[in-house]
Amino acid sequence: MTHVSSTQPRAKVVWPRTIRPLLASILIPGWKARAGRAAVDSALADVDIPDSAAALVRRTVSATRLWPGEQADVARELAAHFADGASGGRGEADLISAFGDADRAAGLIRRAKKRGRPPTYRALKRLMQAAVVCFLFSAALYAYLAIRYYAVSPTIARNYTKELNAPTLAAPESDRAWPVYLDAVEALGADPGFVRAEGGAWPMELGAPNWEEGRAWIDSRQRAVTLIREAAARPITGYIYSNSPDEVYMRLKERIAGATDWIVLEPQENPILMGVLLPHLGELRRLARVLASDLAIAGVESDSERAVANIRALLGIARQTYAEPMVISRLVGVAVATLAADRTLPFLRREGFFSREQLRIIAHEFAGFAGGRVSMYAESERLMWEDVAQRVFSDDGKGNGHIVHAAFPVIAREFGTADPSIKPIVKVVMPAVAVWNGTRREFMSRVEALDEALARDDALPAWCHSQRTSGKASRALFDRCDALLSVFRSLQGGEEENTARSFWSRDVFEAKRAAVLTASALEVYRLDRGAFPASLADLVPDFMPALPPDPFDGRPMRYAVRDGVPLLWSIGTDGKDDGGRPQSDPKRDAWSPPGTKTAADGDWILYPFTPPMRQ
Numbered sequence: 001m002t003h004v005s006s007t008q009p010r011a012k013v014v015w016p017r018t019i020r021p022l023l024a025s026i027l028i029p030g031w032k033a034r035a036g037r038a039a040v041d042s043a044l045a046d047v048d049i050p051d052s053a054a055a056l057v058r059r060t061v062s063a064t065r066l067w068p069g070e071q072a073d074v075a076r077e078l079a080a081h082f083a084d085g086a087s088g089g090r091g092e093a094d095l096i097s098a099f100g101d102a103d104r105a106a107g108l109i110r111r112a113k114k115r116g117r118p119p120t121y122r123a124l125k126r127l128m129q130a131a132v133v134c135f136l137f138s139a140a141l142y143a144y145l146a147i148r149y150y151a152v153s154p155t156i157a158r159n160y161t162k163e164l165n166a167p168t169l170a171a172p173e174s175d176r177a178w179p180v181y182l183d184a185v186e187a188l189g190a191d192p193g194f195v196r197a198e199g200g201a202w203p204m205e206l207g208a209p210n211w212e213e214g215r216a217w218i219d220s221r222q223r224a225v226t227l228i229r230e231a232a233a234r235p236i237t238g239y240i241y242s243n244s245p246d247e248v249y250m251r252l253k254e255r256i257a258g259a260t261d262w263i264v265l266e267p268q269e270n271p272i273l274m275g276v277l278l279p280h281l282g283e284l285r286r287l288a289r290v291l292a293s294d295l296a297i298a299g300v301e302s303d304s305e306r307a308v309a310n311i312r313a314l315l316g317i318a319r320q321t322y323a324e325p326m327v328i329s330r331l332v333g334v335a336v337a338t339l340a341a342d343r344t345l346p347f348l349r350r351e352g353f354f355s356r357e358q359l360r361i362i363a364h365e366f367a368g369f370a371g372g373r374v375s376m377y378a379e380s381e382r383l384m385w386e387d388v389a390q391r392v393f394s395d396d397g398k399g400n401g402h403i404v405h406a407a408f409p410v411i412a413r414e415f416g417t418a419d420p421s422i423k424p425i426v427k428v429v430m431p432a433v434a435v436w437n438g439t440r441r442e443f444m445s446r447v448e449a450l451d452e453a454l455a456r457d458d459a460l461p462a463w464c465h466s467q468r469t470s471g472k473a474s475r476a477l478f479d480r481c482d483a484l485l486s487v488f489r490s491l492q493g494g495e496e497e498n499t500a501r502s503f504w505s506r507d508v509f510e511a512k513r514a515a516v517l518t519a520s521a522l523e524v525y526r527l528d529r530g531a532f533p534a535s536l537a538d539l540v541p542d543f544m545p546a547l548p549p550d551p552f553d554g555r556p557m558r559y560a561v562r563d564g565v566p567l568l569w570s571i572g573t574d575g576k577d578d579g580g581r582p583q584s585d586p587k588r589d590a591w592s593p594p595g596t597k598t599a600a601d602g603d604w605i606l607y608p609f610t611p612p613m614r615q
Contacts, residue, residue: 181284236323
């Protein structure tokens with residue numbers, strides 16, 4: 001086995017003749033001049049020629065601007081030329097005169113020498129030239145993009161927030177519910193301690209923890225409950241949109257609940273629509289839970305009039321919020337309407353609790369909500385993106401433009417976040433990132449594709465959920481403009497699953513609305529005929545105009561009478577009719593769209609219905 005001594009000298013790296021001088025001339029300033037003079041001095045040291053001839057040689061060689069090794073070769077050749085002439089008897093002046101112009105000679109020598117260089121040199125030279133050209137082009141392009149990005153400002157032509165506030169401001173004060181809701185909030189005061197400790201959950205039904213304490217608290221605040229019902233009966237919510245919380249509401253909550261963590265920004269005359277704050281929605285959901293609690297108390301006390309008043313008020317809050325132009329408001333409206341359905345269905349199991357007239361009122365209220373069919377598509381979704389476009393892009397007057405820097409500090413201010421462009425590296429790369437995120441026309445084309453997909457998906461019935469494409473269109477919008485829309489992604493969700501869930505929440509409510517209408521018709525049928533019908537078909541047309549469809553296959557809901565009790569069910573997320581066998585976890589169907597990992601087997605029992613303990 002051969003051993004190599006650690007003291008063995010390392011092999012010397014030998015650079016190719018075409019690479020070493022090229023790198024040295026680039027990396028070491030003045031290297032070529034110094035090395036060239038040294039090479040010429042070395043070449044002339046061994047040749048005896050007159051000083052004037054030696055000076056001419058140095059001047060000529062220096063003018064060639066060749067590599068040091070090549071200059072040494074040229075110096076030896078020229079020195080040998082003058083030495084040969086002198087040995088032949090020619091005088092110094094004659095030799096210099098015969099040599100001619102030094103600069104012209106240097107040019108001829110340079111061209112000759114360069115033609116003799118190897119191909120690798122020519123390839124490297126072309127590469128270096130290309131690199132220089134690319135660098136200069138990139139620098140010029142970046143300068144152009146930077147000027148375009150930092151020097152141009154967006155043109156904000158429309159005030160979308162003002163446009164959405166216009167109908168509310170035009171409505172008479174008597175139509176606006178928000179001032180009355182504020183009176184109700186003041187009358188309610190702070191939540192009871194057990195509610196605050198448990199994260200805002202209310203005692204929704206008999207048997208819940210702290211039921212007696214919660215019941216006493218609700219009973220002591222019947223003035224507030226009356227105000228909530230009065231407000232819910234008004235045509236519109238009446239909340240004025242702004243990028244800062246309603247000051248009256250904010251001061252009221254601070255007085256009732258103490259210090260509150262508000263995001264308080266300077267109110268803008270034309271705030272970005274997507275940054276408008278909607279604190280009233282959370283408050284209205286709280287008031288809806290108060291009504292649901294009072295509804296539970298009405299059940300314990302067998303007070304049907306009180307129950308109907310609360311059901312109507314719940315649907316009134318749902319109607320008001322659903323009618324607002326914001327998408328999130330529509331979702332809250334559907335959530336409150338679903339809560340109303342969940343709390344109404346148990347009462348419909350109690351024979352004789354409601355009169356025929358009360359059942360008619362309940363059916364009428366549920367049937368009329370959202371015009372008979374909830375639509376999750378709202379035009380304000382598109383308006384929000386149009387507002388983003390006018391604030392983020394320049395406007396060339398022809399529907400196109402590019403992203404500009406001036407938008408980001410303003411958006412950061414309105415959202416109360418740090419401006420990302422203050423970081424040096426972000427400031428450097430943003431002109432290029434702006435190009436990657438595309439033009440205004442490209443952005444709006446994706447917005448239009450999303451808008452069309454949302455409208456198309458909204459029209460699809462629940463059992464055609466697999467045909468919906470708006471989730472993919474939403475993801476395409478955000479993925480292409482991720483750097484631009486990161487702040488909006490956090491606000492909008494922007495994910496395919498979230499888009500699907502918004503439609504699924506509608507489909508869940510529609511199924512529960514159908515259950516309420518069917519259960520009401522079954523109870524009226526029993527009051528008229530003395531027994532429940534053998535088939536749902538017996539309800540049509542005297543008690544129902546049509547049979548409600550199953551949201552999972554579009555066929556009529558399944559129905560049976562067992563031990564004198566009517567049973568209404570949907571086939572559920574597994575797509576199979578299990579004959580009314582309930583799932584092990586009933587909440588899964590309500591919040592798990594078909595095809596998700598949490599979808600369960602068994603049927604979805606809609607009536608008789610037992611709501612979750614807390615909601």
